Amino acid sequence: MPIKVGLVGCGAIGFEIASAIDRGDVNADLAAVFDRNPKNMNRLIEAMRNKPEVVELEELAELSDIVVEAASQAAVPQVAEAALKRGKDIMIMSVGALMDRELYRRICSMAESSGGRVYIPSGAITGLDGLKSASVGRLKRVVLTSTKPPASLEGAPYVVEKNMDLRSFREPTLIYEGPASEAVRAFPANVNVAATLSLTYGQDAWVRIVVDPKATVNVHEVVAEGDFGRMVTRVENVPSPRNPRTSYLAALSAIATLRNATLNVRIGT
Numbered sequence: 001m002p003i004k005v006g007l008v009g010c011g012a013i014g015f016e017i018a019s020a021i022d023r024g025d026v027n028a029d030l031a032a033v034f035d036r037n038p039k040n041m042n043r044l045i046e047a048m049r050n051k052p053e054v055v056e057l058e059e060l061a062e063l064s065d066i067v068v069e070a071a072s073q074a075a076v077p078q079v080a081e082a083a084l085k086r087g088k089d090i091m092i093m094s095v096g097a098l099m100d101r102e103l104y105r106r107i108c109s110m111a112e113s114s115g116g117r118v119y120i121p122s123g124a125i126t127g128l129d130g131l132k133s134a135s136v137g138r139l140k141r142v143v144l145t146s147t148k149p150p151a152s153l154e155g156a157p158y159v160v161e162k163n164m165d166l167r168s169f170r171e172p173t174l175i176y177e178g179p180a181s182e183a184v185r186a187f188p189a190n191v192n193v194a195a196t197l198s199l200t201y202g203q204d205a206w207v208r209i210v211v212d213p214k215a216t217v218n219v220h221e222v223v224a225e226g227d228f229g230r231m232v233t234r235v236e237n238v239p240s241p242r243n244p245r246t247s248y249l250a251a252l253s254a255i256a257t258l259r260n261a262t263l264n265v266r267i268g269t
């Protein structure tokens with residue numbers, strides 16, 4: 001039986017997920033979609049052979065087995081509640097929202113009492129499999145260094161607040177470093193992956209953001225140290241054609257997670 005997916009957010013990631021379902025790459029039906037921007041929503045619906053219903057959030061959750069949040073950090077509390085209070089599963093892409101400890105606790109407790117599961121894909125980073133295994137033992141340090149082209153960082157609250165002219169940099173420059181809980185507020189559309197790392201680590205990962213005027217890819221480098229030894233992973237991500245802030249791999253990881261949820265055989269940690 002295909003699972004019924006309700007999609008909140010019809011942007012870069014949402015479009016890829018919907019297309020994968022429509023192509024039959026996931027054993028799922030796209031039951032319903034919701035986006036606060038009708039233009040994005042209509043563009044997605046027009047491109048699908050099997051048209052989903054357009055409904056408000058509560059009804060979307062009612063119609064779904066799993067609700068996929070691919071919208072924004074601000075959307076996460078409402079979307080998670082709509083799904084989990086009904087015992088439905090949820091997949092969260094705007095993971096930065098979960099650095100709010102109170103919200104994370106509430107989501108975990110709703111999931112526990114209703115039986116709804118929470119899926120957090122590895123997104124635009126690599127190495128989460130190893131980090132997950134390593135976190136069973138003692139981890140001492142997790143550092144994420146993200147190097148991005150100026151276009152990918154444009155409009156971030158930190159950049160706006162500091163009145164930074166990203167086009168003025170002539171060579172790769174470290175423009176920010178700090179704990180993940182702070183970084184996800186300073187760069188909400190750029191380092192959700194730092195939250196994913198932190199939730200696995202059990203503490204704040206350390207985040208460094210580099211702007212590279214010549215970069216054409218979003219690079220994420222993760223260094224972790226602990227009882228297991230030392231891990232270094234690096235991925236050079238092609239930006240999504242629909243949103244330069246978002247790496248294509250993030251959408252693929254969402255599709256892989258959905259697929260995993262429908263399979264009896266699961267590979268990887």
Ligand SMILES: NC(=O)C1=CN([C@@H]2O[C@H](COP(=O)(O)OP(=O)(O)OC[C@H]3O[C@@H](n4cnc5c(N)ncnc54)[C@H](O)[C@@H]3O)[C@@H](O)[C@H]2O)C=CC1
Nearest residue numbers: 009011012013036037070071072075094123124189246250
């Ligand atoms: N976990 C990860 O590795 C990654 C996470 N992300 C995050 O995933 C989310 C989706 O990314 P993209 O598809 O690239 O973003 P996008 O900006 O291309 O699309 C987001 C869509 O959601 C809609 N939206 C925003 N807030 C909403 C709300 N409250 N209710 C309904 N619709 C709403 C927007 O109108 C837009 O159509 C973003 O929060 C992004 O920062 C992005 C890349 C990697």
Ligand SMILES: O=C([O-])CC(=O)C(=O)O
Nearest residue numbers: 124190191192193246247
């Ligand atoms: O897609 C990426 O490269 C990472 C990203 O935007 C995020 O983690 O929010």
